[in-house]
Amino acid sequence: MAEPQALAPLSLVVLISGRGSNLKAILEAIDRGELPARVSAVISSNAGAPGLEHARRRHIDTLALDAADYPQREDYDRALQGLIDRFEPGLVVLAGFMRILTPGFVRHFSGRLINIHPSLLPEFRGLDTHRRAIAAGARLHGASVHFVTEELDGGPVIAQARVPVLPDDDARTLAARVLAREHQLYCQVIRWIAEGRVGYDGRQVLFDGQPLQTPLQPDARNEDAGI
Numbered sequence: 002m003a004e005p006q007a008l009a010p011l012s013l014v015v016l017i018s019g020r021g022s023n024l025k026a027i028l029e030a031i032d033r034g035e036l037p038a039r040v041s042a043v044i045s046s047n048a049g050a051p052g053l054e055h056a057r058r059r060h061i062d063t064l065a066l067d068a069a070d071y072p073q074r075e076d077y078d079r080a081l082q083g084l085i086d087r088f089e090p091g092l093v094v095l096a097g098f099m100r101i102l103t104p105g106f107v108r109h110f111s112g113r114l115i116n117i118h119p120s121l122l123p124e125f126r127g128l129d130t131h132r133r134a135i136a137a138g139a140r141l142h143g144a145s146v147h148f149v150t151e152e153l154d155g156g157p158v159i160a161q162a163r164v165p166v167l168p169d170d171d172a173r174t175l176a177a178r179v180l181a182r183e184h185q186l187y188c189q190v191i192r193w194i195a196e197g198r199v200g201y202d203g204r205q206v207l208f209d210g211q212p213l214q215t216p217l218q219p220d221a222r223n224e225d226a227g228i
């Protein structure tokens with residue numbers, strides 16, 4: 002029998018627009034040896050994104066692509082695609098990336114493009130999710146990781162983290178509670194993809210080779226059932 006081989010680390014390109022706390026959580030999980038991946042590049046839609054600094058400090062290639070230089074969305078996305086392809090990533094990770102991506106871009110990276118969205122999809126697609134969840138009287142909120150398709154926040158969901166909405170919550174306190182869970186959730190999903198346990202066949206999510214019926218809930222605890 003051959004010895005089990007260490008997996009080659011999955012090469013990631015991470016796209017951000019702002020703070021970059023999910024990026025930071027990914028880098029820290031890699032540093033702790035919990036994620037068999039490497040961040041090959043970080044690309045921001047905004048040159049002033051604080052998240053770029055995390056990457057620079059670690060001597061990771063960073064790039065910023067300013068929308069003002071590309072009046073047409075297709076041109077921006079073609080340039081972005083060209084930058085990403087140079088790194089030949091196994092996975093492209095949207096981490097607080099705030100631009101809608103064109104169908105050609107999404108098709109090019111199909112099956113290797115994931116996003117974390119701050120709601121329990123299919124609820125609250127789009128922006129401003131925490132305020133909208135509170136306004137709707139939701140008792141349960143959270144985050145979802147999904148493969149990106151042409152349909153905005155409509156791609157197949159891989160995994161979710163559920164978070165209670167507390168009576169005194171405002172959008173800020175709720176966002177902070179969700180964000181802490183996002184960091185764990187995103188690292189777990191990227192680990193499954195790196196291990197080859199999660200994939201996408203163009204239609205549905207596969208987990209250990211089987212179509213996934215409902216989103217995974219990596220650290221659901223028994224008491225969640227009572228929420």
Ligand code: NHR
Pocket residue numbers: 095098099100101102103104107116117118119126127128149150151152153154155156
């Ligand atoms: N692109 C496609 N094709 N499909 C998805 O599912 C995508 C996507 C691009 C980004 C992230 C998403 C989120 O998690 C995401 C998913 C930006 C907007 C948006 O309206 C909406 C959803 C998401 C990201 N962006 C505005 C735009 O015109 C700009 C808003 C701003 O700059 O503040 O691109 O929520």
Ligand code: GAR
Pocket residue numbers: 017018019020021022023024052096097098099117118119127128144180183
């Ligand atoms: C996260 O909450 C992420 O889910 C959300 O923005 C935040 C980014 O935080 N993403 C979107 O709303 C995508 N439209 P971060 O920059 O600290 O990772």
